[in-house]
Amino acid sequence: MSGAAAGVSGGVTERLSRRGRRLSLLTKLAVFAALMVLWHLLTVTEIISPFFLPQPMAVMTVFWRILSTGRALPDLGVTFFEFAVAGPIAVLTGVVAGYLISMTRYSTVVLEPVISSLYAIPIIIFYPISVMALGIGPESKIAHGALFGFFPICLNTIQGFSGVDAIYLRMARSTGATKAQLLRRILIPAAAPTILGGVRLGLMLCFLAIIGGETIASLEGLGHRIVWYAEGMQMVNMFAYMVFVILIATAMNACLSLLELRRRGG
Amino acid sequence: MSLQSSRLPHPMVTRIAVIIGLLILWEIFGRMGTSLFFSPFSKVVMSGHEIFYEPEVRRALLTTSGVLALAFILSLALGLVLGLSIAMSKFTYQTFMPVLLLLYAIPQITILPLFVLYFGNGPASKIAFGVSHGMFPVAVSVIAGVQGIKPILLTSAASMGATRAQIFRRITLPYLVPSLFTGMRLASTAALLGVLLAELYASAGGVGHFTRRFSETFQPDKLYALIGALAIMAIVINESMRRLEKRFSKWR
Known part of the structure; x- marks a missing residue:
């Protein structure tokens, strides 16, 4: 998005x-x-x-009420619960799959194009399958969000590990580094910036995919609340919730970028 | 991590073997038990064959393709105009570029219900949502393209007495071609995402109507076939755009 x-x-x-x-x-x-x-x-x-x-003042008033009365908390809780489950799944599967694929040059050449052409598919079209299989509750959003986040994380992990300069590897081997040392001292530090870039993008996509899933078919969550007010033609409430979600997404993006930058600097 | 090319088969061969292996796994899992949610590959292909002869489904696919084409063309036109007018001068760039990036950064999925309220649940809202996804990447890459023109070209053209129109036609436009194709590729995937999101949210007549119907009536074979067709469409569009981009950015 x-x-x-x-x-x-x-x-x-x-x-x-x-x-x-x-x-x-x-x-x-x-x-x-x-x-x-x-x-x-x-x-x-x-x-x-x-x-x-609606008038901006009216939207602002409702927005302030959302913040001060905590009436968005149930929906916020649902959305963040989904994200808290889906995000780590996406990171874990993406990094592990990416690492396994990048283990040899041959498997990278064979599998990387497959994953990147799958990434070209708008993953939203698989959402009806997860709703059919897992129902309209949080499970389908978790599956959808994790799938959405998987691809950029996996692709960046492959890119990160296979982009490590061969000279470092040769040097480490010739000085007698073990496999574990090679991974910990050379591969991970060299690949980390690229992987973190993928993690930021993947987590962001995961969050937005969850909001999207809630918008399309759900009974709860922030995305659903916007639709709920839209269907009730309650424009002021709808706008206030849209502002709320956009601010959350922006704040999340800022936090993730900060994490990425700090890692890159240190 | 060395490439032992002498003993291993060509990557393409292995790649196809891996894909065939995955399809066989899919077939085996699909046959392992009768499930309401899962269907073996062969059955999906058969009902894919079947549903594409249903006039209703055909019309839906045609509608979605038409909406997508229109959204793509409008994204290109609007993005190009927007990009060129922002890149026109230093002043417009410094004033409007931050605004463009601000708008581009808004997660648009949050405002999808607004599009349906404003444009109805017919094709208009889908086109509008597709355009709002597609025009920003075009504008941004056009601007990046104009910014990337070497100043010496512009200076020397001006010193030889070229008019603004001549500079635009002889330098700016040819230099824009590669970035325009980059923008086109990004716009095609973004517009597809926008159109499909709107389709799934408010489905009157398009493909979204059928994905909803097939999933609500638990016909996984048909649902998988329809989604498979969309996925293939997406891959084909992306691949052809990538080729086009590669071809037209060679000259630089």
């Missing part, structure tokens, strides 16, 4: 200088403020009907 975004925009944003970045933060805020004012004016004057677009 925003998975492609991380890949493409990286090169462009890195090119912005520090001064440019501060400037861009200012413009971001300015444009954001301008949009809010425009939104406010359009809805207060009822040029756009409140059935279509």
Whole structure:
């Protein structure tokens, strides 16, 4: 969903200088403020009907109520429970499968294209199968989220391990390193940045896939709550929940990026 | 980790063998017991053959393909216009690029119900959701393409007295071709994701209607066949876009 975004925009944003970045933060805020004012004016004057677009103040009030009364907690709990199960499954299976495939050069050449062409399939189309097999509860979202997260993690693990410079391996072997030492001292440190990049993308996709699953077929969870208000035409509540979920996703992305950067630095 | 090419078969041969092995495993597991949720490979292929002769399913597949094509074309057009107008000058770039990245970073799945409320549950909402997924990668890669043009080319063209229109036609456009194809590849997968998400959420007439019907009536063979067809479609689109991109970025 925003998975492609991380890949493409990286090169462009890195090119912005520090001064440019501060400037861009200012413009971001300015444009954001301008949009809010425009939104406010359009809805207060009822040029756009409140059935279509609720007033920003009303959305803000409900948003604040969501935060202060904790009425989103049940749905938040369900979604995070699903994520807390699906995320580790995706990381574990992705890293282990990636490591096994990258063990020999031959298996990498044979299997990597298979996995990357499977990754081209929008995995959302398998969601009806998980709903049919596992029901409408959290199980189907967990399976779907784990499957979504598996691919980038597995592919990056393969890339990370097979990209280790052969000179290091030869040197370690000629100085008599054991297999375990080779793995711990050379392969893992060299592959870690790439793998962590995959883990960040995979966990993000996993979370969004869970929200997507809840949107399409569910009885609870944050994604379901948005749909529930949409079907009841309660625009203010729907917008407040959308803002809430977008903020959670943004915060999660920021945390994961921070983790990735810290590891890369240290 | 050495490649012992003398003794091992060609990777392609092994790859096909692995895929065939997985299909055989699927067949064996599918036959091991009667399940409401699982169906052996041979049965899926047979009912795949069957359902694609049903006029309703055909129409649904055709509708989805049409929606996807339209979403893709609109993504390209809008993305190109958006990208070019942002990359036009330093001022527009510095003002609007952050906004574009901000919008691109919004997880769009959260606003899917909004699209259905605004555009109804027919093809319009699916096209709109596909476009909102597809246009950003096009715009971003067009902008990256314009930024990547060597300044010396622009300076020398200007010093030889080229007009803005000439510079655009002789330098910017040819230089854009590779990044445009990159954008096209990203847009095709993103638009497909957007269209299918909307299909599965609000399904009136398209493929989503049938995936829901087959799964609710527990007909795994038909469901697997339909999903298999979509998966093959996705792989074919992605592969052909990758080839196109490779071919058109050679000249640089």
